[in-house]
Amino acid sequence: MAVIRDVMPAFELFQPASSTDALSLLDRYGNDAWILGGGLDSFDWLKDRIKRPRYVIDLSGIDELKGIRERGGGIEIGAMTTLTEVVRHPVVRQRYAILMEAAEAAASPQIRNQGTIGGNVSQDTRCWYYRSGWSCYRAGGNICYADTPDSINREHAILGADRCVAVNPSDTAPALITLGASMVIRGGSGERIVDAEDYFIGPGTDITRMTVLRPGELLTAIRIPGDWAGATFYFEKIRDRQVWDFALVSVAAATVTAGETIQNMRLVVNAVAARPQRLIRVEEFVKGKPRNEATADAAGEMAIEGAQPLRFNAYKVPLMRNLVKRAIRGVGEWTTS
Amino acid sequence: MDYFLTFGHSPWGQQILTHVSWNLMWASLFAGVAFLVAHASYMVLSAHRKRHPDETDAMEAARPDLPQRIKRHSGAARAFHWVMAASMFTLLLTAFLPIAGVKFAWVQWHWMAGVVLTTSILFHVIHASFWLDFWSIWVGPKDLPELRAEVMRELGHDIPGPKPGKYPLGNRLYHLALVVVGLSVIASGLTMMVRVRTALLPRNPYLFSDSTWGFVYVTHGVAGVALVGLVIAHVYFAVRPEKWWITKGMIVGWITRRQYLEHHDPQRWIVAGTGRRGSETQSL
Numbered sequence: 001m002a003v004i005r006d007v008m009p010a011f012e013l014f015q016p017a018s019s020t021d022a023l024s025l026l027d028r029y030g031n032d033a034w035i036l037g038g039g040l041d042s043f044d045w046l047k048d049r050i051k052r053p054r055y056v057i058d059l060s061g062i063d064e065l066k067g068i069r070e071r072g073g074g075i076e077i078g079a080m081t082t083l084t085e086v087v088r089h090p091v092v093r094q095r096y097a098i099l100m101e102a103a104e105a106a107a108s109p110q111i112r113n114q115g116t117i118g119g120n121v122s123q124d125t126r127c128w129y130y131r132s133g134w135s136c137y138r139a140g141g142n143i144c145y146a147d148t149p150d151s152i153n154r155e156h157a158i159l160g161a162d163r164c165v166a167v168n169p170s171d172t173a174p175a176l177i178t179l180g181a182s183m184v185i186r187g188g189s190g191e192r193i194v195d196a197e198d199y200f201i202g203p204g205t206d207i208t209r210m211t212v213l214r215p216g217e218l219l220t221a222i223r224i225p226g227d228w229a230g231a232t233f234y235f236e237k238i239r240d241r242q243v244w245d246f247a248l249v250s251v252a253a254a255t256v257t258a259g260e261t262i263q264n265m266r267l268v269v270n271a272v273a274a275r276p277q278r279l280i281r282v283e284e285f286v287k288g289k290p291r292n293e294a295t296a297d298a299a300g301e302m303a304i305e306g307a308q309p310l311r312f313n314a315y316k317v318p319l320m321r322n323l324v325k326r327a328i329r330g331v332g333e334w335t336t337s
Numbered sequence: 338m339d340y341f342l343t344f345g346h347s348p349w350g351q352q353i354l355t356h357v358s359w360n361l362m363w364a365s366l367f368a369g370v371a372f373l374v375a376h377a378s379y380m381v382l383s384a385h386r387k388r389h390p391d392e393t394d395a396m397e398a399a400r401p402d403l404p405q406r407i408k409r410h411s412g413a414a415r416a417f418h419w420v421m422a423a424s425m426f427t428l429l430l431t432a433f434l435p436i437a438g439v440k441f442a443w444v445q446w447h448w449m450a451g452v453v454l455t456t457s458i459l460f461h462v463i464h465a466s467f468w469l470d471f472w473s474i475w476v477g478p479k480d481l482p483e484l485r486a487e488v489m490r491e492l493g494h495d496i497p498g499p500k501p502g503k504y505p506l507g508n509r510l511y512h513l514a515l516v517v518v519g520l521s522v523i524a525s526g527l528t529m530m531v532r533v534r535t536a537l538l539p540r541n542p543y544l545f546s547d548s549t550w551g552f553v554y555v556t557h558g559v560a561g562v563a564l565v566g567l568v569i570a571h572v573y574f575a576v577r578p579e580k581w582w583i584t585k586g587m588i589v590g591w592i593t594r595r596q597y598l599e600h601h602d603p604q605r606w607i608v609a610g611t612g613r614r615g616s617e618t619q620s621l
């Protein structure tokens with residue numbers, strides 16, 4: 001573990017009052033700029049002195065990036081909305097309970113009061129080799145220290161590894177993908193909307209980034225359509241301790257049933273790869289099948305096909321299989337229907 | 338130094354070589370395009386000598402024993418060339434497009450294309466060693482008179498000196514450069530496959546020390562960026578109007594008798610079946 005020092009390297013702090021001003025600063029300072037949301041990820045980097053940005057752009061003074069609004073049958077959540085606000089919002093609780101569940105599973109109450117949903121989905125991986133500042137692939141080097149014969153890689157990937165075996169740590173990301181959310185990104189060339197599923201990228205696409213956000217771009221909001229509102233939801237996060245810990249594996253599912261038959265389903269697992277994994281094959285498999293043990297068993301086996309455990313994380317394979325089974329069976333489901 | 342090489346730190350705090358700087362990719366691209374523009378300008382503006390058609394007519398009239406079509410490349414040789422070209426383009430695109438900002442999952446395509454390239458090169462080495470005139474593509478001191486004659490002709494002088502055998506001197510020099518750069522990129526690339534997950538080799542990131550790995554990565558990078566310039570030059574010459582007959586020969590496998598006599602020395606590239614044999618007896 002890196003030694004956290006008490007004094008951060010010096011940087012110039014900007015506190016813009018609008019996203020336009022923030023974008024202007026990002027455009028001016030390019031790769032030298034660092035976006036500060038709630039600061040939970042940023043201050044680790046800065047105090048460890050691994051990242052040394054020259055300019056920090058604090059978004060906390062931009063009101064337009066905060067709050068939850070109803071929009072076109074769904075909702076729009078400002079990127080700077082805190083996780084606590086998400087958890088407490090009545091529309092989220094009533095129609096998108098899986099997001100409430102996922103946001104409430106993040107870290108601790110104090111961190112949720114400060115951490116934002118934009119930061120939660122955009123945070124960097126927690127691979128401790130990477131965060132120690134060594135020159136691994138993700139840091140621009142030519143080795144993955146977490147994927148060697150004697151690595152300590154209990155928390156790392158079992159799917160989608162491509163040189164780097166880090167995993168995505170976000171709790172809200174799988175819930176948002178399950179809900180069919182889209183990310184609103186603003187940059188110098190205007191606004192673009194990206195499906196939540198496509199917002200996250202693996203190391204094969206870009207080994208130094210976790211999301212499609214490019215330098216100079218800002219995640220301004222997350223839009224959730226009404227398509228899956230009120231479905232039967234299931235969210236479960238397995239971690240070493242029940243508070244203030246990252247997921248070892250998490251699963252999020254939204255199911256629409258007719259009687260005992262699964263009509264439609266979205267199923268996402270996280271902390272098993274560098275990006276949340278939507279299990280489309282499993283979704284297709286369970287459509288039209290009864291929601292029972294046999295379907296869950298088969299789906300669980302299908303979910304783990306292709307898994308390649310490392311030295312210390314083979315436990316994630318049966319864990320993921322069982323979470324998928326539980327999501328399909330609906331044991332302990334969180335439902336608002 | 339950062340402009341050419343990049344460094345990182347090992348867990349023991351040692352500075353380690355990691356990569357060639359990708360600035361060099363842009364430098365190689367620029368050099369390739371600059372060469373292209375300079376050569377094209379020279380060809381437009383210079384007084385390089387063109388053979389008068391009457392001279393070639395006379396040469397053709399003197400060699401009625403030659404067939405109309407002279408076989409230049411066998412089917413196997415052409416297949417190798419185009420497979421190698423396809424794999425080379427795949428390698429360059431998968432390597433450099435992500436650096437240029439086009440993001441996609443490139444590693445698997447890259448190593449698979451590398452395996453295809455390596456296999457095709459192995460085939461070529463065996464094929465050229467046992468079925469072709471192995472030495473016809475190499476350059477050596479014996480080619481100095483031809484080099485001098487080529488330069489003088491390019492400068493507009495009417496030099497009667499030696500003409501090339503099967504391969505023009507430019508081709509042979511390019512081949513030599515490609516051998517050096519290509520073997521470097523293949524040897525380093527095959528070694529680097531030990532660091533990524535493939536179905537072919539067991540992973541062993543500790544095969545070498547960090548500094549040796551750095552050297553391997555830099556070798557691969559330097560050879561890779563050199564290939565950008567070399568491939569630009571190759572494609573440029575392949576599509577130049579006065580060289581098109583060579584490219585067409587690589588597509589269809591033959592050149593015309595007129596092209597053979599105009600551009601080659603029949604004593605250095607003996608066409609089989611004509612009954613005239615010299616020191617270079619293997620022609621096809």
